[in-house]
Amino acid sequence: MTTTAINRPPGGRYALGHTPDEYERLRAQARMWDAATGRLLDQIGLGPGASCLDAGCGPGETMRAMAERVGSAGRVLGIDADAALGGMALEMLHGDGYRHCAFHAQDLTAGEPIPGAPYDLVYARLLLFHLPQRVDVLARLWEAVAPGGHLLVQDFDLRGTSSLPQLDSVADGLRLVTGAFGAASADVSAGARLPQLFAQAGVGTPDGTDVAGHLM
Numbered sequence: 237m238t239t240t241a242i243n244r245p246p247g248g249r250y251a252l253g254h255t256p257d258e259y260e261r262l263r264a265q266a267r268m269w270d271a272a273t274g275r276l277l278d279q280i281g282l283g284p285g286a287s288c289l290d291a292g293c294g295p296g297e298t299m300r301a302m303a304e305r306v307g308s309a310g311r312v313l314g315i316d317a318d319a320a321l322g323g324m325a326l327e328m329l330h331g332d333g334y335r336h337c338a339f340h341a342q343d344l345t346a347g348e349p350i351p352g353a354p355y356d357l358v359y360a361r362l363l364l365f366h367l368p369q370r371v372d373v374l375a376r377l378w379e380a381v382a383p384g385g386h387l388l389v390q391d392f393d394l395r396g397t398s399s400l401p402q403l404d405s406v407a408d409g410l411r412l413v414t415g416a417f418g419a420a421s422a423d424v425s426a427g428a429r430l431p432q433l434f435a436q437a438g439v440g441t442p443d444g445t446d447v448a449g450h451l452m
């Protein structure tokens with residue numbers, strides 16, 4: 237398959253690249269996570285008027301889920317290092333009537349202040365996995381949470397991935413993928429490590445854990 241690089245975002249070391257194929261994969265992956273993420277947003281009681289930050293928002297599908305819940309009295313900001321992807325996300329959201337969404341291009345590892353803080357909800361899905369600076373970024377995200385607000389993080393633990401029936405091709409593919417991610421300083425067990433990362437970032441013990449199995 238041929239892919240075309242369409243932009244090189246600031247701090248663009250995202251291992252999976254910035255191509256139309258990757259953007260489409262992210263959208264498909266987001267659809268698979270939709271129910272699990274929606275369940276968590278409802279569990280924390282996200283409702284009308286709340287302010288939300290989606291850190292590493294990618295294609296903006298979680299921004300949509302937030303925007304539906306907070307309504308026009310609320311606000312949703314997506315931050316991503318990939319300005320082109322964020323721009324497309326915002327165009328789609330505004331086109332669907334979610335004018336209370338905004339996007340800001342920012343490399344979250346650069347140590348710059350998070351605009352618009354504090355937020356009732358700061359959320360990051362499949363972001364920390366990719367970042368060698370995941371503890372620092374998590375600490376900064378925590379600083380952006382309003383008193384009484386929530387920090388909600390979803391991430392992968394790829395170590396338990398397998399297939400039934402067991403197939404050598406799947407096992408080989410997984411070895412390749414986890415090896416490539418490891419070489420790019422990603423942490424394939426970031427999801428399982430979230431409580432540890434929370435402690436290291438000074439956030440404290442998470443209130444709860446939800447486990448779902450979606451891989452795309």
Ligand SMILES: C[S@@+](CC[C@H](N)C(=O)[O-])C[C@H]1O[C@@H](n2cnc3c(N)ncnc32)[C@H](O)[C@@H]1O
Nearest residue numbers: 250266292293294316317318343344345361362
């Ligand atoms: C696997 S995608 C997840 C996207 C979205 N959170 C979702 O679940 O649909 C990871 C996203 O993090 C963004 N990203 C990677 N490194 C980043 C950084 N240093 N600062 C901001 N965003 C970053 C990528 O551009 C990409 O959109």
